[in-house]
Amino acid sequence: xxxxxxxxxxxxxxxxxxxQQFPVTGYKxxxxxxxxxxxxxxxxxxxxxxxxxxxGVVVEDYNKNLSVREDLRxxxxxxxxxxxxxxxxxxxxxxxxxxxxxxxxxxAGDRIILADCEFPSNIYPFLNLERQGVAVDFIPxxxxxxxxxxxxxxxxxxxxxxxxxxxxxxEFSNGYRNDLQAIGDLCKQYNLxxxxxxxxxxxxxxIDVQSCNIHFISCATHKWLMGPQGIAFIYIHPDLLNKIxxxxxxxxxxxxxxxxxxxxxxxxxxxxxFEIGTENWLGIYGSLASVKLLMELGIENIExxxxxxxxxxxxxxxxxxxxxxxxxxxxxxxxIVSFVFPGxxxxxxxxxxxxxxxxxxxxxxxxxCIRISPHCYNTAEEMDLVIQAVKRFTESNQ
Ligand SMILES: Cc1ncc(COP(=O)(O)O)c(C=O)c1O
Numbered sequence: 206x207x208x209x210x211x212x213x214x215x216x217x218x219x220x221x222x223x224x225q226q227f228p229v230t231g232y233k234x235x236x237x238x239x240x241x242x243x244x245x246x247x248x249x250x251x252x253x254x255x256x257x258x259x260x261g262v263v264v265e266d267y268n269k270n271l272s273v274r275e276d277l278r279x280x281x282x283x284x285x286x287x288x289x290x291x292x293x294x295x296x297x298x299x300x301x302x303x304x305x306x307x308x309x310x311x312x313a314g315d316r317i318i319l320a321d322c323e324f325p326s327n328i329y330p331f332l333n334l335e336r337q338g339v340a341v342d343f344i345p346x347x348x349x350x351x352x353x354x355x356x357x358x359x360x361x362x363x364x365x366x367x368x369x370x371x372x373x374x375x376e377f378s379n380g381y382r383n384d385l386q387a388i389g390d391l392c393k394q395y396n397l398x399x400x401x402x403x404x405x406x407x408x409x410x411x412i413d414v415q416s417c418n419i420h421f422i423s424c425a426t427h428k429w430l431m432g433p434q435g436i437a438f439i440y441i442h443p444d445l446l447n448k449i450x451x452x453x454x455x456x457x458x459x460x461x462x463x464x465x466x467x468x469x470x471x472x473x474x475x476x477x478x479f480e481i482g483t484e485n486w487l488g489i490y491g492s493l494a495s496v497k498l499l500m501e502l503g504i505e506n507i508e509x510x511x512x513x514x515x516x517x518x519x520x521x522x523x524x525x526x527x528x529x530x531x532x533x534x535x536x537x538x539x540x541i542v543s544f545v546f547p548g549x550x551x552x553x554x555x556x557x558x559x560x561x562x563x564x565x566x567x568x569x570x571x572x573x574c575i576r577i578s579p580h581c582y583n584t585a586e587e588m589d590l591v592i593q594a595v596k597r598f599t600e601s602n603q
Contacts, residue, residue, distance in 0.1 A: 301423025380541025
């Protein structure tokens with residue numbers, strides 16, 4: 206049951222009304238959701254209410270907390286087409302990926318496939334296995350394919366020693382949306398574990414763990430899921446659960462956790478065993494509010510909206526002579542689009558980034574490119590303002 210203080214969202218939410226729920230729209234054109242999302246008024250209210258209770262007369266309503274956590278678990282499960290028992294909460298994307306990498310049983314000679322264009326959270330947990338004799342093969346996305354990842358280059362790395370592939374849903378620097386379906390099929394064909402870092406896609410693009418044969422996801426909520434920082438969800442395929450050794454356990458990992466002096470290490474039968482101690486309740490409350498909003502809006506609608514905004518940017522900025530380094534193939538597009546000036550030095554793009562900032566247009570600099578990442582409440586008019594600001598810059602900085 207939904208706790209009463211988390212607001213119900215109007216089902217007729219128009220873009221105008223939606224923008225009113227994001228006060229940041231009154232201050233700037235915020236286009237860095239691939240970095241960190243602003244809080245909506247719904248998230249703020251959920252956090253405020255929790256704080257008011259802790260600050261005031263209630264202090265702690267543990268049963269309510271548990272029920273909010275289970276509501277969030279159910280929503281996340283729906284979002285990715287999984288069973289709620291296969292969803293758990295951890296601190297961040299990195300800790301989720303790390304619990305998988307360090308918990309599987311590895312043998313010297315085992316191999317893992319990663320990509321050379323990934324955010325380091327999806328690299329270090331696997332490189333850390335080198336001392337156990339595990340080797341990493343890198344897909345040469347960055348080196349050879351403009352930061353894109355194709356299926357043939359993955360397939361050519363698979364050997365009989367390969368055990369796992371870990372990739373992002375969406376690549377953080379250029380927004381390349383990996384073909385999870387095709388990669389999942391490949392993993393099925395070769396009997397490989399398929400791990401996905403979901404943080405740059407989930408919340409803005411649909412994902413289905415079942416049809417894509419995904420075994421594991423780790424995904425924090427503060428980017429496209431628009432929740433607070435310091436909380437992430439993991440998804441674990443039921444066949445994988447008992448193959449992950451618990452490198453960390455705590456009092457809440459076990460059945461009968463409240464029988465304090467019954468020290469049997471009898472692990473919970475589901476992904477909740479990874480919630481080893483007291484939860485980040487603020488993270489849980491805030492994420493429930495943000496995920497509810499996104500699901501109310503509909504992930505397919507959000508995807509359509511965002512892809513239209515990024516298409517406007519690609520067209521407008523290309524006309525001004527900028528070069529998009531993101532894929533323009535619909536299958537591989539996402540909420541992230543990145544640009545450079547063709548052939549020019551980093552200095553010029555840095556100046557443009559600063560100039561946009563001065564015009565209260567917030568983007569990010571990644572890999573010597575400007576990365577723009579709009580979300581559900583941004584508008585086509587805002588994209589026009591970005592294009593006009595870039596035009597003014599190019600005219601005055603030839
Ligand atoms: C693809 C990707 N994975 C992981 C992270 C970091 O995740 P966390 O800080 O939740 O561990 C980021 C960015 O911050 C990212 O872009």
